[in-house]
Amino acid sequence: MEFVSIQKLSKSYAGVNALEDVNLEIREGELFALLGPSGCGKTTTMRCIAGFEEPTSGIIRIGGKDIRGIPAHRRNCGMVFQSYALFPHLTVFENVAYPLNLRRFYREGPVTKLGVLAGMISRRWTRTPPKIREKVEETLELVELNHLKDRLPNQLSGGQQQRVALARAIIMEPSLLLMDEPLSNLDKKLRGSMRKLICDLQRKLGITTIFVTHDQEEAMSMADRIAVMKEGRVVQTDTPSRLYSRPATTYVADFVGSSNLFQARVKVEEQSGNRLLSIGSGLDLVSAFTPDGGTAEVLIRPESFSVFPREGELSPPESKNCLEARVIRSTYLGSKVRYEMETKGTFFQVDVVYTDEKTLLGEGDPVWVTLEPEQVVVL
């Protein structure tokens, strides 16, 4: 069921719309990504949920409750900030213990309250109760940081700080975990392991999580579902694979991966009555999604092509879409090779998995490329 529901959310600053009519449904236990370029409103959406921004209009419900008017500190939304926002004057242990101490402060009578407050300001003044100590150590164990618990944040690396921030947010058992660009300040190697850690933890604890990112790879690899945003609006909400294979607009198609985009006209073959998509001069494609008529936007992912050498007596491969093409340029990208190709005056990109040096094509090499009708997507 929907755990977080956002309806017609709008936010404007001094007449400029940062968010316009944002609608989102996020399911319980889901890892949900808000994806888009900077300035698209994804962080504003998150800050509205957290309570740091007041929406101009619209309704946000968490667990069925309208949270309008509830101050940020009572929303029980754990947040992990892009800059980690660790408390620089507290050790790793104290940072993580902070939410628990807070709860203790609010629960206790006036005398104990003072003691707790003193302890939160300086650890020299009181001792942490064993219950809190155990819980903190347990949580630090989850992020593999127990050995660093007495360090101050400025003595930690970026990745370690990130893990402290994560531990601090999950220890309060939030009903909703919010992460703002959680990996953007880390180097590429670290990002991989953090990604895994976040996903594992999220699955293990089952916390409904929303994270904001501008990195499509990050969103695709981590999220259960993704909302792609543009200029304050949600363009499409879907699973990563659906977003990739059936993007709703060229913007989404372009944002979530490399793409060959063409303008096509629907053409009906006279003898068979088959409908074809005609792209440019004499290049016709068979698609599983061809509309009845008019024009269409066509997307072909570079890796959907199959490539065959075209030389000597070899006959063309059997396929509904078989094109005679020529290699214009090739770029070696490690695990794959990207070719720029040309057929009948139309240029397109083809990605091929790299196997060995012998199969590499050179500039000017003639090839056949084939394409399944399912891979010719109409937007």
Next chain:
Amino acid sequence: MGHLGAGAGGGFVREGKVREKNKTWSGGLGILKIMILLFFMIFLILPLVSILLVSFVGEPINLPGSLVDPLIRSATLEKISEFSLVGYQNLWRDSRYLSALMNSLKLATGVSLCVTLLCLPMAYAFARTDMPFKKTFAALATVPLVMPTFISSYAFMLMFGQTGWVNHLWRALSGEGVLFEVQSMLGIILVQVFFFFPYALWPMVAAFRASDSALEEASRNLGAKGGITFLGVTLPLAGPGILSSMLLVFTISFSDFGTPIILAPKNLNLIVVEAYREIAGFFNWTGSAILTVVMVGVAALFFWLQRWVIRGKEYGTISGKPMGSGGMKGKGLNRFLSLYTLLVLLVPLLAVGSIFLSSIATTWGHDALPDGYTLKHYATIFSNSSGNILNSLILAMGALLLSVVIAVFVSWFVVRRGSVSLDWLSSIPLVVPGIALGIALIQTFNTPPLQLTGTALLLVIAYTIRRMPYMIRSTMGTMMAIRRDVEEASVSLGASPFMTMATVVGPLMLPGIIAGGILVFVTVIKETSISILMAPTDWAPMSLAVFQNLLRGEFYTASAMSIVIIVLVILLQNLAGKVTRDQLY
């Protein structure tokens, strides 16, 4: 997708009471802001308005009373209906007031011009040359600031008075009379010049640093000699910075009370002294009110002028690249500048030295050196005046605590909430001379319902208001250094705004709070005008004790007490410096 229900669904309506615009999480701090605003309104704005009204009405009025009691209100309104400009017309006719204003303006003009001329070579030397002993000199240049001006003036009397040691030397060399009459306009100017110059020196150093040394090199490359380059290129570039520090010194000199109260002869009346005498000697409310209004007006004008001159030209902060000292490198010139700086710095040093000698002298005056040495003056002050020391410490501590609380929250409201009103209110004390603030407070709280005149509480409040801008500058700096998302993190983890302040913002601001607090403490101990005007007898602080000792002719105990003040100030200032340097995060 579910369709929209009208209003809030699901029994959460009771929470709907809070619907502040944009500030869901500022919560209970609103009340605090109102309390701080009230504090400034009651103890700063109300007195200033009150004194302004008195200056027009010609008799004391009771504004706090008018706010609560209808009888007093109608009496006040009746008085206000007799509003007239007679008092101000008299200001022009009464030669005493007019000459007091003119003399004060002359003094401030003279001092600011002399300070500028005195500082030009030093500032250039600090900014642009490799003069020997630069670091030592920079440390010694703080000496003038540790002394309250009335003690500096007293030190000048020990040096240049009839029986002063300098004049003993003078007579030994040339035989006759005194070098100059210290209790005169010249004496006042000299004290202020030698003890206020650091206020101009460092801004001028910054101005010289900001002007590009490459331009000077260009000028010399084009064939201009060193001196021409200085006059034609360096000086005009540093111009606005120099002008601004000149105006600053003008305001400080104009408002200074300590020097003239000690050194002004009977026939030389200055506006601060005149206002003090009108209130403390004759209880002439109208006269003192008019003088107060004029004082605040002049100080405010020059303060505004100073801001206007440097507006948009943040010297010393804009230059991105660090510059080598550059400039002229002549050895002879460096030696000359070094000698010159030493001579200037020597005067305040000798003044401190004179006070110290006097504090351990049996008697001093027959000769250039004391007749004998003793520690009994210290014994005297520690047995008889320990109460004054204690009073000073308690009052300063009170002002410190009050300042800390107010400054922390004002900084937060100004930096995080962009509160213009608090920013503006808290900088008003910069333009109100101590004597003026004292007179305004005494007048306003002289009668019930808020009869506070003559209490230690009003004294502490006066100290707090007077030093508030400096405290706020210190806390605002650290506040700006705290990242906003650290605060938000605390809130997202479940802390109310109050808990966020108490457990995150407060501890992070601590170094700034401590440094600012110590400086408040120090300036309260040094404070002269407010103490002399407002301190009740049983709460007399050290500065008042020294002042009264001087009036009674107990010079040696006055010296010993002055040394205690100076030592305290030096110790605390070093502590503040250390705290600021040791900022951890």
